[in-house]
Amino acid sequence: MDLSSYFPIWDRLTQAQQAQLTRSARLRTAPKGTLLHSGSEDCVGLLVVCSGALRAFILSPDGREVTIYRLFERDICLFSASCMLKSAQFDVSVEVERDAQLWIIPADVYQSVAASSAALANYTNELMASRFSDVMWLVEQILWRSQDKRLASFLLSESALQETRTLSITHDRIAAHMGTAREVVTRLLRYFQSEGMVRLTRGTVELTNEAKLRALAEA
Amino acid sequence: MDLSSYFPIWDRLTQAQQAQLTRSARLRTAPKGTLLHSGSEDCVGLLVVCSGALRAFILSPDGREVTIYRLFERDICLFSASCMLKSAQFDVSVEVERDAQLWIIPADVYQSVAASSAALANYTNELMASRFSDVMWLVEQILWRSQDKRLASFLLSESALQETRTLSITHDRIAAHMGTAREVVTRLLRYFQSEGMVRLTRGTVELTNEAKLRALAEA
Numbered sequence: 001m002d003l004s005s006y007f008p009i010w011d012r013l014t015q016a017q018q019a020q021l022t023r024s025a026r027l028r029t030a031p032k033g034t035l036l037h038s039g040s041e042d043c044v045g046l047l048v049v050c051s052g053a054l055r056a057f058i059l060s061p062d063g064r065e066v067t068i069y070r071l072f073e074r075d076i077c078l079f080s081a082s083c084m085l086k087s088a089q090f091d092v093s094v095e096v097e098r099d100a101q102l103w104i105i106p107a108d109v110y111q112s113v114a115a116s117s118a119a120l121a122n123y124t125n126e127l128m129a130s131r132f133s134d135v136m137w138l139v140e141q142i143l144w145r146s147q148d149k150r151l152a153s154f155l156l157s158e159s160a161l162q163e164t165r166t167l168s169i170t171h172d173r174i175a176a177h178m179g180t181a182r183e184v185v186t187r188l189l190r191y192f193q194s195e196g197m198v199r200l201t202r203g204t205v206e207l208t209n210e211a212k213l214r215a216l217a218e219a
Numbered sequence: 220m221d222l223s224s225y226f227p228i229w230d231r232l233t234q235a236q237q238a239q240l241t242r243s244a245r246l247r248t249a250p251k252g253t254l255l256h257s258g259s260e261d262c263v264g265l266l267v268v269c270s271g272a273l274r275a276f277i278l279s280p281d282g283r284e285v286t287i288y289r290l291f292e293r294d295i296c297l298f299s300a301s302c303m304l305k306s307a308q309f310d311v312s313v314e315v316e317r318d319a320q321l322w323i324i325p326a327d328v329y330q331s332v333a334a335s336s337a338a339l340a341n342y343t344n345e346l347m348a349s350r351f352s353d354v355m356w357l358v359e360q361i362l363w364r365s366q367d368k369r370l371a372s373f374l375l376s377e378s379a380l381q382e383t384r385t386l387s388i389t390h391d392r393i394a395a396h397m398g399t400a401r402e403v404v405t406r407l408l409r410y411f412q413s414e415g416m417v418r419l420t421r422g423t424v425e426l427t428n429e430a431k432l433r434a435l436a437e438a
Binding site: 058060066068082085086087088089090092114115116117118120121122124125126127128129130131132133135136137138139140142143183 | 277279301304305306307333334335336340341346347348350351354357359361
């Protein structure tokens with residue numbers, strides 16, 4: 001729960017920098033449904049997820065929400081502090097999806113430490129690249145949605161074939177079946193899990209919502 | 220054309236860091252159609268555009284290309300050096316769209332300078348946030364595509380109404396007509412311009428490809 005444990009580069013900050021972050025950070029508990037951040041005019045600060053889950057989404061002009069990524073324990077939400085990036089010109093909202101505890105670091109403090117710490121600035125780059133990857137994945141899902149449908153179909157047919165809801169199968173084997181890369185399968189399965197459609201353990205995929213999988217497969 | 224002029228934070232690098240970048244950078248001329256970077260296994264380095272235009276795109280499983288952003292003079296392409304970001308897990312290809320001259324900075328050199336320069340690392344963050352904004356805009360376009368169609372329709376009907384291909388109209392007025400924000404209109408018009416559909420000057424919008432606008436409006 002100590003703030004230091006959430007930053008792999010903590011030891012590369014000076015004591016003064018560590019103190020600056022620690023002094024300014026506030027620990028907050030937020031129940032499911034709390035809107036933590038809304039649009040670009042809002043700059044609540046960096047959110048460091050200690051427990052629970054957050055959902056980042058965008059809003060359509062007619063009020064439709066589209067999830068762009070989720071943040072779980074140990075993830076850090078950068079775009080709730082997007083005022084510190086003058087080139088970030090987009091509106092993301094962040095809400096609590098599962099009761100959460102989080103550290104909030106004010107944007108100006110974080111920015112001021114990053115201004116003098118290459119380690120923190122480079123770590124921020126990695127955080128952004130992670131979210132960028134999430135969004136690129138979403139783009140691909142939207143543009144050529146076939147992979148997730150194919151995976152849903154595969155899981156359902158495999159479950160029917162093996163007469164069990166808990167498939168003993170590796171991501172590698174699924175990828176081979178689908179003629180795609182293991183990384184794609186892993187990413188899709190994690191997405192399915194976050195949507196409550198499957199539960200993953202090492203070596204197994206348990207189907208937890210067949211109706212939703214079927215709806216996806218037939219969409 | 221001097222490398223220093225492309226980095227607003229150049230003066231905040233040490234002489235040794237400046238020399239390291241300058242020594243390693245190569246100036247390259249690349250004609251239209253050149254594929255500069257292809258997918259994540261490729262790590263050609265940072266591309267600094269001196270002149271011309273680059274196009275970054277992703278490839279669908281069935282070989283369809285989708286443009287995710289364009290880079291013009293003074294823009295810097297980060298994802299052609301994505302090997303330096305271990306969290307960047309996506310494949311972007313970059314090709315020359317208009318004969319280009321560029322500086323190429325090897326990824327390992329750039330990474331090593333950024334590791335010891337907070338200024339360069341923070342500047343890299345801004346570069347990534349810029350591209351992130353481009354991609355978020357694309358996501359919105361894909362998800363709720365109506366705005367660009369509506370703008371195309373508006374320009375065509377306004378042109379017919381005024382009996383001219385060169386409309387004297389501000390972005391504010393267009394936004395008011397469409398019931399949307401000026402920023403949205405400006406961004407869409409710039410996109411239309413990059414696609415050759417309009418030419419923008421202060422206070423006017425010239426329709427340069429009505430067939431393409433019509434195709435978009437009726438898509």
